[in-house]
Amino acid sequence: MAKSVLSAPQFHNEEAAFAYVEALLWPNGPTCPHCGATEEQIGRLQGKSSRIGLRKCYACRGTFTVRMGTIFEDSHLALHLWLQVIHLMCASKKGVSTRQIQRMLQCSMKTAWFLTHRIREAMKDGMIGPLGGEGMTVEADETYIGGREKNRHRSERAVRGGVAGKEPVLSLVERNGRVRSMHIGRVTAENLRPILVAQIDDASLLCTDEAAQYRRMGEDFRHEAVNHSADEYVRGPFHTNSVEGFFSILKRGIVGCYFHVSEAHLHRYLAEFDFRYSNREKLGIDDAARANLAIKGFAGKRLTYETTRFQA
Ligand SMILES: [Zn+2]
Numbered sequence: 001m002a003k004s005v006l007s008a009p010q011f012h013n014e015e016a017a018f019a020y021v022e023a024l025l026w027p028n029g030p031t032c033p034h035c036g037a038t039e040e041q042i043g044r045l046q047g048k049s050s051r052i053g054l055r056k057c058y059a060c061r062g063t064f065t066v067r068m069g070t071i072f073e074d075s076h077l078a079l080h081l082w083l084q085v086i087h088l089m090c091a092s093k094k095g096v097s098t099r100q101i102q103r104m105l106q107c108s109m110k111t112a113w114f115l116t117h118r119i120r121e122a123m124k125d126g127m128i129g130p131l132g133g134e135g136m137t138v139e140a141d142e143t144y145i146g147g148r149e150k151n152r153h154r155s156e157r158a159v160r161g162g163v164a165g166k167e168p169v170l171s172l173v174e175r176n177g178r179v180r181s182m183h184i185g186r187v188t189a190e191n192l193r194p195i196l197v198a199q200i201d202d203a204s205l206l207c208t209d210e211a212a213q214y215r216r217m218g219e220d221f222r223h224e225a226v227n228h229s230a231d232e233y234v235r236g237p238f239h240t241n242s243v244e245g246f247f248s249i250l251k252r253g254i255v256g257c258y259f260h261v262s263e264a265h266l267h268r269y270l271a272e273f274d275f276r277y278s279n280r281e282k283l284g285i286d287d288a289a290r291a292n293l294a295i296k297g298f299a300g301k302r303l304t305y306e307t308t309r310f311q312a
Pocket of ligand 1: 062
């Protein structure tokens with residue numbers, strides 16, 4: 001990432017950071033989070049002792065800032081520092097380690113950890129509406145993500161079976177579009193089929209490999225499987241190159257950046273990689289635009305320490 005990007009005022013000056021976030025979250029002027037009153041009933045409190053960005057609502061007499069009701073609430077971290085972290089996480093294709101954030105902010109590892117996980121949680125797309133559609137192709141495949149084998153307890157391996165100590169992840173990639181990844185149980189047709197049916201528009205062409213778990217997908221979709229075991233990787237438009245490309249980014253990122261991704265938090269790392277891929281350069285979204293999309297998505301996603309913990 002170019003250093004020049006982070007020299008913009010919103011990354012260093014708290015007032016500029018507030019102005020930046022307000023422009024994104026309040027495109028039509030401030031809205032009172034207490035009563036919903038709009039611009040004409042809201043004034044800015046500008047006394048010397050007033051906090052930056054503080055507004056007063058003349059309808060309900062409440063006060064607020066743009067942080068209220070977003071993931072920025074309940075955090076003592078200055079907004080310009082939040083913006084630095086969000087930019088870094090949105091711009092680095094392979095992810096950012098907790099230690100990098102800790103060094104950058106000179107905060108504790110715990111603070112850095114919760115900060116990055118709040119951002120990851122807020123990056124989730126909510127899986128609203130199916131992927132694909134008429135004339136579109138969706139590729140499905142699964143991979144295994146896990147900590148280092150030698151760090152895993154033997155009994156855990158025995159219980160899990162399958163690929164020792166690793167967690168199965170299913171990714172659905174809309175060709176030239178978005179991706180959705182899920183941490184799943186055992187890779188079986190019974191587990192995968194309801195997910196595919198729920199997440200993929202049935203007018204789509206579904207491309208997979210020839211694995212047994214996809215064998216009956218033709219009952220729900222127009223389905224083409226490429227026979228990897230027979231060295232067939234591409235048959236005209238039928239291939240899984242997009243989802244495999246996504247897996248290579250995911251795996252390099254997870255292995256390179258996150259020393260150990262525990263099973264409980266895997267879904268949030270997946271949300272982070274999905275978010276960047278679904279809003280990638282190739283689709284016309286540059287680093288700054290991607291960070292702005294993330295910030296807009298943070299409205300209405302207030303996450304406390306407890307939500308982060310209990311959703312794990
Ligand atoms: Zn109000």
